[in-house]
Amino acid sequence: MNMLTYEIPTKCYIGTDVISNFGEVIKKYGDKALIVTGRNSSKKNGSFDDVKTLLNKINIDYVVFDSIEENPSLETIEKARIIGIDEGVDFIIGIGGGSPIDASKAIGILIKNIKYTAFHFIGEKNLESLPIIAVPTTAGTGTEVTQYAIVTDNKDKCKKNMGHSVFPKVAFLDPKYMKDMNFDITVSTAVDAFSHLVEAYLNTNANFISDMYCEKGIGIFKKCLIKLIEKELDMDLRENLMMVSMLGGFAIAQVGTSIPHGMGYALTYNKGISHGVANCILYREYLKCFKNQEKVRKIIDILELESIDTLGNYLDEIINLDFRVTEEEIREYSKGMASNKGKLKNHPEAITEEEIFNIYKKSLLK
Incomplete structure (x- = not known):
């Protein structure tokens, strides 16, 4: 062991x-x-x-x-x-x-x-x-x-x-x-918790304890995602999201987060995008960048979805964004991320600055 x-x-x-x-x-x-x-x-x-x-x-x-x-x-x-x-x-x-x-x-x-x-x-x-x-x-x-x-x-x-x-x-x-929290804040915090679970699961430091928290939390988030799409903001949703957040915290406390968090910081600081949303708008391309798709596929299976694109479409449906970014700006963001050794070491595969740029570009310049 x-x-x-x-x-x-x-x-x-x-x-x-x-x-x-x-x-x-x-x-x-x-x-x-x-x-x-x-x-x-x-x-x-x-x-x-x-x-x-x-x-x-x-x-x-x-x-x-x-x-x-x-x-x-x-x-x-x-x-x-x-x-x-x-x-x-x-x-x-x-x-x-x-x-x-x-x-x-x-x-x-x-x-x-x-x-x-x-x-x-x-x-x-x-x-x-x-x-x-x-x-x-x-x-x-x-x-x-x-x-x-x-x-x-x-x-x-x-x-x-x-x-x-x-x-x-x-x-x-x-x-x-959280009873009276509005829809946009509910979504931005919910996807933040989800990002912790995903990035802890797809992490160099992942272990059987952190994976246990992540798999349980992703399973609970599956129920939340359905309610968020339907805008059903009841106490059942609040209680489940509270547990998703706590389990995500348990997981990242052990293994940390990974490259979407590092990439998202630039969007939060420069564009004012909430932290969780800044992470998850990158997720379609982030998940696709993995050469080994085994654990990515497990996430999709736990969520009972057809594909990464299905998850991406659902996230697009609940996230409300209106901002502009240029290719020159994301070149700068990519350069900064490529020097973020703390986040890069948590990504279990080698990734280049150009690959980071492409995640940004495909996610933001549609």
């Missing part, structure tokens, strides 16, 4: 009203919390109020930073770092989609390691964080069970993995927070 390591240290509480039923477990992490969230959504979906009610009930003081934008910037993370240090917080509660929870991980590192700023901690040796409590309100990134955090570096004009391992201590997964 090949050697492998396996670690998922996050304790997950799953189901409706888990915060009110199990939230007191966070008392052991300190007396003062920094709540990190976005400007609006957590206040509309009830998660923010649930967290505040819990903290008041168990007598934990808190301060709120509610200015996290989509694709959180180092500038915003720096502002939160200063507040957290000045307020003397003991732990962080990230509420929202991937952006607030990813930002919480970076902020937690910077509060615990006060000699660093947001502009100088990437690339340093692995730094520890304050305890992070995750309250996801979308089902896409799986960040509530992974060690990763993606931040936006405006100076270098790109998105970056912060490069430090921070698993949340606790995650509260409640599908009710």
Whole structure:
């Protein structure tokens, strides 16, 4: 048997009203919390109020930073770092989609390691964080069970993995927070979760444990895909997408993502396309690029579809995009991807810059 390591240290509480039923477990992490969230959504979906009610009930003081934008910037993370240090917080509660929870991980590192700023901690040796409590309100990134955090570096004009391992201590997964999420956000987060499953499955580092998560998650996504096509946004869909996201997170926490993620970052930064959509608009050509189609065929079989093109057509049907890109731009994106050794090494076959360019071109210049 090949050697492998396996670690998922996050304790997950799953189901409706888990915060009110199990939230007191966070008392052991300190007396003062920094709540990190976005400007609006957590206040509309009830998660923010649930967290505040819990903290008041168990007598934990808190301060709120509610200015996290989509694709959180180092500038915003720096502002939160200063507040957290000045307020003397003991732990962080990230509420929202991937952006607030990813930002919480970076902020937690910077509060615990006060000699660093947001502009100088990437690339340093692995730094520890304050305890992070995750309250996801979308089902896409799986960040509530992974060690990763993606931040936006405006100076270098790109998105970056912060490069430090921070698993949340606790995650509260409640599908009710997604009840009123609109169709476009539901799709963009759903396909993000799907991309994690696919890229972990078609990965140099894949193993029987990660494959187990991926196959189970893809099987659940099959049910979700049908409902998304029919625009049936019921609680059954919400619950299933929450599980797809979590299983995708379990998988990429072990093996990482692959080239569509690296390729998608350029589209997100330069064209404003949501992360999951930026990955999956490349999937028809990405899946076709594999010389060995055995595991690709397994994905199509689990989804009970006829072909890669059938999957591509379904993704095209639910994804709503309107943007322009030039051949010159995708040449630049391809060059950048060809130098992304971290993603390239996770792709199980050799791939050239020209092949990467062709994936972009066939996907985007139709």
